[in-house]
Amino acid sequence: MIWNETKECMSRDEMSALQSARLVKTVNRVYHNVEFYRKKMQAVGIEPGDIKGIEDISKLPYTTKDDLRDNYPFGLFAVPQSEIVRIHASSGTTGKATVVGYTRKDIDIWSECVSRALSTAGVGKDDIIQVAYGYGLFTGGLGLHYGAENTGATVVPMSTGNTKKLITMMEDFGATAIACTPSYLLHIAETIKEMGVKDKIKLKAAVCGAEPWTEQMRIQIEEELGINAFDIYGLSEIMGPGVAMDCKFHKGLHVYEDHFLPEIITPDTLEPAAPGEVGELVFTTLTKEGLPLIRYRTKDLTSIDYSTCECGRTLARISRFKGRSDDMLIIRGVNVFPSQIEAALLEMGETSPHYMMIVDRENNLDTLEIQVEVEERFFTDEIRQLEQLSKKIGNAIHQALGISAKIKLVEPKTIERSMGKAKHVIDNRKLV
Numbered sequence: 388m389i390w391n392e393t394k395e396c397m398s399r400d401e402m403s404a405l406q407s408a409r410l411v412k413t414v415n416r417v418y419h420n421v422e423f424y425r426k427k428m429q430a431v432g433i434e435p436g437d438i439k440g441i442e443d444i445s446k447l448p449y450t451t452k453d454d455l456r457d458n459y460p461f462g463l464f465a466v467p468q469s470e471i472v473r474i475h476a477s478s479g480t481t482g483k484a485t486v487v488g489y490t491r492k493d494i495d496i497w498s499e500c501v502s503r504a505l506s507t508a509g510v511g512k513d514d515i516i517q518v519a520y521g522y523g524l525f526t527g528g529l530g531l532h533y534g535a536e537n538t539g540a541t542v543v544p545m546s547t548g549n550t551k552k553l554i555t556m557m558e559d560f561g562a563t564a565i566a567c568t569p570s571y572l573l574h575i576a577e578t579i580k581e582m583g584v585k586d587k588i589k590l591k592a593a594v595c596g597a598e599p600w601t602e603q604m605r606i607q608i609e610e611e612l613g614i615n616a617f618d619i620y621g622l623s624e625i626m627g628p629g630v631a632m633d634c635k636f637h638k639g640l641h642v643y644e645d646h647f648l649p650e651i652i653t654p655d656t657l658e659p660a661a662p663g664e665v666g667e668l669v670f671t672t673l674t675k676e677g678l679p680l681i682r683y684r685t686k687d688l689t690s691i692d693y694s695t696c697e698c699g700r701t702l703a704r705i706s707r708f709k710g711r712s713d714d715m716l717i718i719r720g721v722n723v724f725p726s727q728i729e730a731a732l733l734e735m736g737e738t739s740p741h742y743m744m745i746v747d748r749e750n751n752l753d754t755l756e757i758q759v760e761v762e763e764r765f766f767t768d769e770i771r772q773l774e775q776l777s778k779k780i781g782n783a784i785h786q787a788l789g790i791s792a793k794i795k796l797v798e799p800k801t802i803e804r805s806m807g808k809a810k811h812v813i814d815n816r817k818l819v
C-alpha cells in the first residue's frame with residue numbers, strides 16, 4: 388500500500404511544476420533573508436527573478452559543508468532564532484560542528500517524510516518499533532522517533548548502548564520493527580543468536596541507514612533475522628533521515644522530490660552528469676524554512692533514474708550508495724571504496740562482513756592489510772584450511788579492487804562493533 392499516493396505517484400510534469408513553484412519561492416526567501424546567499428548570487432549576477440523554474444537551477448551557485456562551517460552556528464538560517472524550535476548538529480572529526488535548525492513546519496514535514504518512509508517498509512499503527520539510532524544532536528534518533536509516532540506506531544526510544552537489554556525488550560514487548568544502522572543490526576543479529584532467543588523474536592521489518600551498506604549485506608540481514616530490511620537515506624544538512632527510501636523492489640531509493648530537488652554532477656567539472664552516470668548528489672531544499680540550502684553538495688556518490696518503479700511510485704530513484712567521495716581511498720593509484728570489500732566478502736559466503744582496512748606507507752609504497760573475521764572453527768581446524776581461506780579471500784579482493792592486499796584472518800568479535808556509523812578504515816598515511 389502506498390501511504391501518500393498523491394505525493395508519490397504524480398506525473399513527472401506535475402512534479403516539475405510543483406518543484407518549480409517551490410524553487411522560485413525558496414530562491415526569493417534565501418535572497419532576501421540570508422546575506423550569504425544574496426552576496427553569492429550577486430557575485431554571479433543572478434537575481435531571484437532570473438530563476439523561473441527548475442530548468443534554471445544550474446544558474447545558481449553551489450553550497451558546501453565549508454559554507455555551513457564558515458557561517459557557524461546560525462549564519463545560514465533564513466528565519467529569526469525565535470522561529471527555530473530545534474537544533475541538530477553533526478560533530479565532524481575536524482573543525483567546528485555543522486549546525487542545522489528547524490522551524491515547527493520543518494519538523495512537521497520531516498515527520499511526514501519519515502512516516503512515508505516507514506509506511507513504505509510496511510510499518511504502521513499496529514507496529515511496535517524500537518528506535519536504536521543515537522538520540523541527541525545526531526538526527527537519526529529523534530528523526531525516526533517523530534516519524535514513527537506520526538504513523539501511529541508504538542515507539543520504543545531505545546537509543547544505543549545496551550544490546551542485550553534491547554533484545555530482551557524486543558522479546559518482551561513483541562517489537563515488530565527496528566530502526567538502526569545496518570552494522571548495528573548485524574551485531575544485534577549476532578547477539579540474538581548468542582542469547583538463543585531467535586524463536587521468540589517477532590521482528591518483521593528493519594529500517595537501516597546512516598552509513599553505506601551493500602545489497603548483499605541487506606540480504607544477509609534479511610536471511611539471518613527472517614525479516615524485510617530497507618535502506619533509508621538522509622543527511623542532517625538537508626533534513627536528517629527520510630530524504631530518500633528504498634521500496635520492496637529494492638531498485639533504488641525514492642527521493643521525496645516534492646521537498647528535495649536532486650541533481651547529479653561530475654565532481655571534477657561540476658557539470659551535470661550524463662543520465663544514469665554515477666556522480667555527486669546535490670540537493671536543493673524546496674520547502675525548508677529554517678535552513679534552506681541551494682545546490683548543496685552532499686559528496687555522496689550515486690546515479691539517478693526517473694523511470695516509474697514497479698511499486699508505482701514516480702519519484703526519482705537514486706542507486707544504492709557506493710560511498711562518499713571523501714570515503715574513497717587512493718591506494719597505489721587505484722580508487723578503492725570500503726563497500727567493495729564488503730561486497731567481495733559477502734559474495735564469497737564463507738566470511739562475515741566484519742572487516743577493517745589498514746592502509747600504510749612503506750618505502751613510499753602504499754600497503755593495504757585487510758583484517759577479516761572468520762568463524763571460530765577455522766582456528767581449531769588444520770592450519771592448511773586457514774591458509775586456503777586466506778588465499779581465497781586474497782583472490783576475491785584482488786579481483787574486486789584490482790590491487791593485492793595482505794589478508795589477516797581474525798577470530799570472531801576481534802573487530803570492534805559499532806552502535807552508530809561503523810568504522811572500516813585506519814589510514815596511517817594521514818599521520819605522516
Ligand code: DLL
Pocket residue numbers: 477520525526527595596597598599600618619620621622623624627628629685687708710711
Ligand atoms: O546519517 C541521517 C540518517 C540517520 C540517515 C538515520 C539514515 C538513518 P548525517 O550524520 O548528517 O545524517 O550523515 C549523512 O551519512 O551524507 C551519507 O554519506 C551517509 N548516509 C546516510 N544514509 C545513508 C544510506 C544521517 N542509506 C551522511 N546509505 C550522508 C549510505 C548513507 N550512506
